[in-house]
Amino acid sequence: MSRQASRRARSIALFLVVTMVASCGTLPRSGPNKREIFAGSVLQEGDAFVVSVNPRVTAATAVVPALGFSSVFRDAGELGADTIRPGDTLGLIIYENVEDGLLTSTGASASLIDEVQVDSSGFIFIPYAGRLRAADSTPEQLRRLITRRLDEQTPDPQVVVRRLAGDGATVSIVGGAGAQGVYPIERPTRTLSAMIAAAGGFSIAPEIALVTVTRGNRSETAYLSDLYKNPHMDIALRNGDRIFIEEDTRAFTVLGATGTQNRLEFETETLSAIEALAQVGGLNANVANPTGVFVFRNEPEEIARAVMGRDDLIGTQRLVYVLDLTRPNGMFDARDFVIRDGDTVYVTEAPIVGWNRSVAAIFGSLGQVTAAGSAVGIN
Structure with missing residues (x-):
């Protein structure tokens, strides 16, 4: 076959491959590119607000969980260490200033009442003193109360109260x-x-x-x-x-052109965008687009209004925050931007990566077509 016919066959093969690639839609990749994300913004009749991160935005979104005791x-x-409570066990010694006391045995001047349990209502029972409330009192307060009760029965009683156990x-x-x-x-x-x-x-x-x-x-x-x-x-x-x-069960997801793609739990009380990227090994230097780091989040109404500077937003809003690490303050903005529970961090691929992938697909396919043509004698 003539050289002109061979060139015509190559052109036809190239045309067929380009058409095939175009008809198949996008080539395999990790997710949407930067242009496609911006195309889904409210300004483009999409359903999400796309916002570039700056110091004002980082201040408006710097919300951490409101934890702490009221x-x-x-x-x-x-x-109090000596406060008597229901369930406590008490020991009492009662001295009586008479030979034949109410509680003492013959020949003894004191009576030991050991292991008196404070009941669930906080009361104890002492013979001749009756049912007394012990809970919320100190041993000294209870001693005075028992002394007053017994003083009506025996002259000048002396009472010692000990708190034996605190398991109450x-x-x-x-x-x-x-x-x-x-x-x-x-x-x-x-x-x-x-x-x-x-x-x-x-x-x-x-x-x-x-x-x-x-x-x-x-x-x-x-x-x-x-x-x-x-x-x-x-x-x-x-x-x-x-x-x-x-x-802490808070977690976030990292996707796209990073060292790895995964769902990760918070490792610290607060987490910045830079720290979130560091947890997955940073950006993939071979494919990542440092101008297209996105954080996807459902933002509460109050914060969405502050970020957008609008008071007509009702309910939770979808916001996409854009971090450009190549800007003079880009790294500082990423360091100050707080990641929250449920966030999705997505790093887009550099435009050249898509181009290289398309070229590889086209010329790889073209080589296959040319080889097939050679096999049937087109060259």
């Missing part, structure tokens, strides 16, 4: 504690951090540990590290408190 928990004073007031600790169980509130363990230490500390990383205290029908949660950073968060405990230690 004043209801913080203002509760510590229980307890808390339960479950979850990521060193040793789960029920623990008494005693002198060294009247605060939350001291009680956790008594339970063997915690078995999870303190940076992502949450502690929830349930008191009655009220539950409040704080970061475990805040108990040590902010002493006012180290609340006093109350009888029946339930303490639950768990890992």
Whole structure:
């Protein structure tokens, strides 16, 4: 076949391959490119606001979980070490200033009443003194009360009250504690951090540990590290408190041209966009577009209004935040932009990558067509 016919065959083959690639739509890739994401913005009649990140945007979106104990928990004073509570066990010694006393045996001047249990209502029973309320009193207050009651029966009684055990007031600790169980509130363990230490500390990383205290029908949660950073968060405990230690369950997803694509949990209390990228090994230097780092988020109405500078937005809004790491302040913006639970971080591919992929597909296919033509004698 003539050289002209061969060139014509090559042209026809190239035309057929280009047509085939065009008809197949986009070539395989990790996701939409930068232009396609912008095409889905509200300005292009899409359903998401696409916003470039700047210092004003980072300030408006810098929202972290509002965790911590309220004043209801913080203002509760510590229980007195000697306060008597339901369930406590008391020991009493009663001295009578007569030979034949009400409670003493013949020849004895004192009567030992050992292991008197405070009932669930907070009362005890003492012969000749009757049923007395012991709960919420100190041993000294109870001593004076018993003395007054017995003084009506025997002259000048002398009473000694001892608190033998403090198991009446307890808390339960479950979850990521060193040793789960029920623990008494005693002198060294009247605060939350001291009680956790008594339970063997915690078995999870303190940076992502949450502690929830349930008191009655009220539950409040704080970061475990805040108990040590902010002493006012180290609340006093109350009888029946339930303490639950768990890992922070917040997570985000990273997709696109990064070192790896995965769903990742927060490793710190707060997480920036730079730190989120670092958790997956950063951008893939061979394919990533540093001008097209996107964060997809459903933003609450209040924050969406602040970001967009509009007061007509109603309800949760879809926002796509754009980070351009090549700008003079781009790295600072990414460092200050806070990632939140449920965010999707997506890194687009550089335009040249798509071009190279298309060229490889076209000329790879062209080579196959040319080889097939040679086999049938077109060349």
